[in-house]
Amino acid sequence: MTDAIYIHIPFCINRCQYCDFLSFKSTPNKRREYVEYLKKEIKLSTRFEYDTVYFGGGTPSLLDPREVEEILELLNVKRNAEVTLEVNPKSVDFEKLRAFRDAGINRLSIGVQSFDPHYLKLIGRLHTDIEAEEIYRDARKAGFDNISLDLMFSLPGQSIEDVKRDLVKITELRPEHISIYSLIWEEGTPLYDRLVNGELKETDNEIEAKMYEFIIDFLKSKGYIHYEVSNFSLPGKEARHNTKYWENKEYLGAGLGASGYIGNQRYKNAVNFEDYYGKIDNNEKPYEQVEEVNEKEKEEYRYILGLRLLEKGVEAEGEYINKCLELEKKGYLIRKSGRYILTPKGLMVANNVFEEFIG
Ligand SMILES: C[S@@+](CC[C@H](N)C(=O)[O-])C[C@H]1O[C@@H](n2cnc3c(N)ncnc32)[C@H](O)[C@@H]1O
Ligand code: SF4
Structure with a gap:
């Protein structure tokens, strides 16, 4: 919701x-x-x-x-x-x-x-x-x-x-x-x-x-x-x-160039005033781009965004369990209360760790 x-x-x-x-x-x-x-x-x-x-x-x-x-x-x-x-x-x-x-x-x-x-x-x-x-x-x-x-x-x-x-x-x-x-x-x-x-x-x-x-x-x-x-x-x-x-939760984005994530869609509003105003004048949502997010992408987002939360981290599931175990062995992730969080070593190369979840 x-x-x-x-x-x-x-x-x-x-x-x-x-x-x-x-x-x-x-x-x-x-x-x-x-x-x-x-x-x-x-x-x-x-x-x-x-x-x-x-x-x-x-x-x-x-x-x-x-x-x-x-x-x-x-x-x-x-x-x-x-x-x-x-x-x-x-x-x-x-x-x-x-x-x-x-x-x-x-x-x-x-x-x-x-x-x-x-x-x-x-x-x-x-x-x-x-x-x-x-x-x-x-x-x-x-x-x-x-x-x-x-x-x-x-x-x-x-x-x-x-x-x-x-x-x-x-x-x-x-x-x-x-x-x-x-x-x-x-x-x-x-x-x-x-x-x-x-x-x-x-x-x-x-x-x-x-x-x-x-x-x-x-x-x-x-x-x-x-x-x-x-x-x-x-x-x-x-x-x-x-x-x-x-936490990869849904949100509405309003205004010029704003992004939003509702249902399975990520959207971005028009970035110039003419398009933005024109669409609204036509009673249309002022989207410039709408992208369906599939289950795999949703999971990727969940890890990449969730690992940014250094206290809370993410719960590993399905095919990503092995990836987390591998990163844990290398000292980049650690398990805390059943969830994975970045270690201080992982934090210093956080973008590289996040990339491991894409693809
Ligand atoms: C929208 S601004 C905050 C409010 C107001 N516009 C201001 O600057 O006072 C958001 C924040 O993004 C950061 N920021 C913007 N451009 C950046 C850049 N190129 N590199 C790092 N931080 C940046 C700044 O710390 C800025 O305060
Ligand atoms: S130019 Fe960027 S950083 Fe400066 S006041 Fe505007 S939004 Fe803030």
Whole structure:
């Protein structure tokens, strides 16, 4: 039963140097128009009862809180649901945060990326470290008791000492949840161009691995649980919505370019406004791509996604039992309460382990 919805808001004030997410500059009128179409799309979908709602982007916090409220009013949101909004510090202030809270948002995921002014500038963030911290404190004052902060590491020129300073700062702030991603050099981004023209350098693989190990040890020592490859939380504060993805559960995706997984179908919405609006004007679901997932693919997804959950892992079944035993012998997986989880050695080469389940 589907009880999760992802809503994509494809607008940002400005594009960060490293980012290739589906997002555009906008005006309040463009955003208003988009919200009207989003509401129409939601009305075209089956009316599920939602236990988790996730506004992702782009920068959903660019929306007017009343627009978020209008969208939420259309959804059948369960009591005690987790309702998350991604926030860019530059797009909000205390009043706006309070209005989001009044609109029904009860969890924030704030993009901080670094607390070091040098790296913030280098990767094209519009906010300073001080502004990011102020927004976090404003969010607390506005009543948010479930906040996630995003950090990035392996930034060009970054040392383990630099990473440590970010970790000291973030753990002092004590958010309930921390997502920490190593920089992906996405082709076509300004940062990538600066790599190609020799202006910037990639972090050495060994140093990146050391940074990751350091991050894990540091955050664990501060009471955070490393429950997913890139995600840490205080006990009981795991991201409920994202955990459904990793558990291969169904979810609805709404908005430009959003993906969804319903029944045996994985779909992706149109990625340009003309197609997206055109289909909705015809009372059609704005799909660009629909893919039937067969039993074998479903199983593959179950392992690849499930093994990302470092505490919970997956139960081995059928033809995959031998594969798990083989990976256990090699020291990449270990059995815990009848399920398989990645070992620390497996975690360091997680993508290679996941590949073993494809094909
Ligand atoms: C949609 S953004 C979060 C909200 C808001 N747009 C912001 O950036 O403040 C999702 C997160 O993905 C991560 N991210 C985006 N592009 C990345 C890349 N190329 N490499 C690693 N992490 C990336 C960043 O940590 C970012 O906070
Ligand atoms: S990282 Fe966030 S704010 Fe920056 S361009 Fe990507 S989606 Fe927009």
